[in-house]
Structure formats: C-alpha cells, structure tokens
Amino acid sequence: MELSQSGLKKNINFIRKKLSEGTRLSCVVKANAYGHGIPQIVTMLGKVGVDHISVASAYEAEEVLEFRKAGTDIMIMGILYDNDIEWAIAHDIEFYVFNYERLKLVLEKAKKLNRKAKVHIEVETGTNRTGMTEEYFKKALTFLKRNNEHITFQGLCTHLGGAESLSSTFRTEQQKERYKNYLAECKKRKYMPVTRHIACSASALVMPETHYDMVRVGVATYGFWPSPDVYYQHLQSVSKMKDTPMSRIITWKSDIMDIKHVPKGDFIGYGTAFQATHDMDIAVIPVGYCNGYPRGQSNRGYVLINGRKARITGLINMNLFMVDIGDIPNVNTGDEVVLLGKQKNNTINVSSFTNYTQLLNNEMLSRLPTAIPRKIVR
Incomplete structure (x- = not known):
C-alpha cells in the first residue's frame, strides 16, 4: 500500500x-x-x-x-x-x-x-x-x-x-x-x-x-x-455542480504471480463458480480474503493491469484470485496490479467494493490487515 x-x-x-x-x-x-x-x-x-x-x-x-x-x-x-x-x-x-x-x-x-x-x-x-x-x-x-x-x-x-x-x-x-x-x-x-x-x-x-x-x-x-x-x-x-477538494490517499497494489491458459469448458478456481465459455488467458494475483480482499468480489470485481480493467474470474481464495487478461496486451508475470487506486487513466474506488459486498467504506478499509506493508510516498 x-x-x-x-x-x-x-x-x-x-x-x-x-x-x-x-x-x-x-x-x-x-x-x-x-x-x-x-x-x-x-x-x-x-x-x-x-x-x-x-x-x-x-x-x-x-x-x-x-x-x-x-x-x-x-x-x-x-x-x-x-x-x-x-x-x-x-x-x-x-x-x-x-x-x-x-x-x-x-x-x-x-x-x-x-x-x-x-x-x-x-x-x-x-x-x-x-x-x-x-x-x-x-x-x-x-x-x-x-x-x-x-x-x-x-x-x-x-x-x-x-x-x-x-x-x-x-x-x-x-x-x-x-x-x-x-x-x-x-x-x-x-x-x-x-x-x-x-x-x-x-x-x-x-x-x-x-x-x-x-x-x-x-x-x-x-x-x-x-x-x-x-x-x-x-x-x-x-455553488458548483461537482468538486474534488479531497484526495483518496491510499493505493493498494500487488503483482502478477502467474499466467495460465484455460481451455474452453474448464472451470477456474474452486467449485463451479466460473466456467470458461471460450479459450482464456488468466493472471493469478497473490491476494485473497486473508488479506482483507472481500470474497464478495468473486466474479464481480475488477483490478487494473496496464491501465485496463481485468475482471475477477471465479471465487476469491484465501491467498489468491484469478482475473481475465484476454483483452489486455503485453501482460507478463511480475507486472503491477492495482487493487485500489489509480493506474494510468483508470481508477478502482472503494465504492466498487462496497457496491458489490454491501460493506461500508469504513468497514472495508478497517478490515485491511496490518501485515500488508504500507509506504509513504510524495
């Protein structure tokens, strides 16, 4: 972070x-x-x-x-x-x-x-x-x-x-x-x-x-x-229609742990929550619900890779989850993944978590474990 x-x-x-x-x-x-x-x-x-x-x-x-x-x-x-x-x-x-x-x-x-x-x-x-x-x-x-x-x-x-x-x-x-x-x-x-x-x-x-x-x-x-x-x-x-006098100060990042090719018809992750309807390329992210990432984001949420949104496929696991990278070019193991915050011209807001999981902003944020390293940047 x-x-x-x-x-x-x-x-x-x-x-x-x-x-x-x-x-x-x-x-x-x-x-x-x-x-x-x-x-x-x-x-x-x-x-x-x-x-x-x-x-x-x-x-x-x-x-x-x-x-x-x-x-x-x-x-x-x-x-x-x-x-x-x-x-x-x-x-x-x-x-x-x-x-x-x-x-x-x-x-x-x-x-x-x-x-x-x-x-x-x-x-x-x-x-x-x-x-x-x-x-x-x-x-x-x-x-x-x-x-x-x-x-x-x-x-x-x-x-x-x-x-x-x-x-x-x-x-x-x-x-x-x-x-x-x-x-x-x-x-x-x-x-x-x-x-x-x-x-x-x-x-x-x-x-x-x-x-x-x-x-x-x-x-x-x-x-x-x-x-x-x-x-x-x-x-x-x-007297304004919109105004941004405050800034979210937190950005939560990870990186790509692995990249896999999934044949059409195969399931991704636990159970039968997601079945590939076509041949797919997915990225594995080393973050899960033990890190405070809500399980309610399964098959719903997004992360940012190369400035583009990658949809979560399958269930959020304890220590990792998978995302669809089929429409994102030049993705490699070790690439930065933004879970919360801005990357290029796209942003993942806390509200994108709360809309799906019914968590309050405060509830979502306060659940983030102390074990995640936090770094002060300019």
Missing part, C-alpha cells in the same frame, strides 16, 4: 478551511487509521501540523505515542480498562469518562501518581451508546470541581448519531440542543471544560455551529466524504 503525503496535505488544508476560527482539528486514527496504518498516518499528520490525535483504545494510544510528533496530544474516545488508567495519566493522555463511578478510580490513580488526569466527560444526547445522563453529569460536575487539583475537566463531549444524513436532521438538532443544556449547567456551576467538542467529519464539513473548540475528523482525513448528503451540501455551499 502506498500513502500519499500530498493527498493528505490537500485533505487537511480543505478541512481547516471549513473550520471556524480558533477551532482545533483532532484527526481520528482508530481502526489502524481506517486501515491506512497508524505508524504511517501519525507520522504524516505530524508533517502537516496536526497536533491532536483521537483513538478508540489504550492499545491504539500506545502506538500513537511512539510515532507522534512532540507536542501532539492524544485522546482515547473508547475503551480504557481499569488497569490502563494509571498508564494513561502517567503519559499525559486524555480520555473519555462516561460512567460516574469511574471518576473515583481516576481520582485514586491521579493521587497515587501525584499527576493530574485529563478527563473528557461524555454526555448522553440521544445516540444511546456511551455517555452520562443529566443526573449523573450533575454529580460528575460536583465531583470534578471538588477534586480539580487532581483532575482537569479537559472536555465536554458527545457523539452525533446521524450528522451524515439529511433524513436525521431532526435527531441531530435535538442532540445539539441537549448538548447546549449540559453546557448551560456548566455555566450555572461556573465550571467550564477546557474544550467543547461534538463534531465528527460530517458535522465538521457542513455544520459550523457544531465546531465549538475542537472537531474530531475521521473518514474525511483520508479523503472520503462521510455520505452523498454531505457532498451535495458542500456543492451547494460552493
């Missing part, structure tokens, strides 16, 4: 132009940076001046810690086990707290280390995953104010459960109002968080009222629109 530094820079510049003045950008690198690779993406983000990284676990935070640029803050938005709290505090890592009882353990660990914990209180506004309800949030505010020498009220946050969809506008509006009510309680108590944040990629791009002090941008970092609705709203805002 090749990761484009210039493509990432283009995306970050575009996102920053969308943000309100003074709003900080936090880039989300959960799920191995949406399949792109945490070590590579964190290194690349440091080169474009991103100084806040969001992750889903302590495991991911530890990896970011190794590759981040000095001065970059790390925030854990998801699971943090009890025995990792002390580690997070010791390494100055910010983390969500969505259960009131946990604050007591955080306090205990902060006192033990004689170091302040940086806590983001996640509140429930309608997504109903994690987040304190109003009753527990009030108790949490009292607790934080009483113990502010040991715990920093680093953030007040929530997650919008449908910001990418126009059909969910009523729900998003309700969530925004509920969040304002939590903020009002903070003002009433005269105890405000350092950072207010609720925006994901979708709301960061099209809802400036959600920007507050920081936005948490995931899929847009990598050049993907959160949804068609968000893209169309962007087009309306710039």
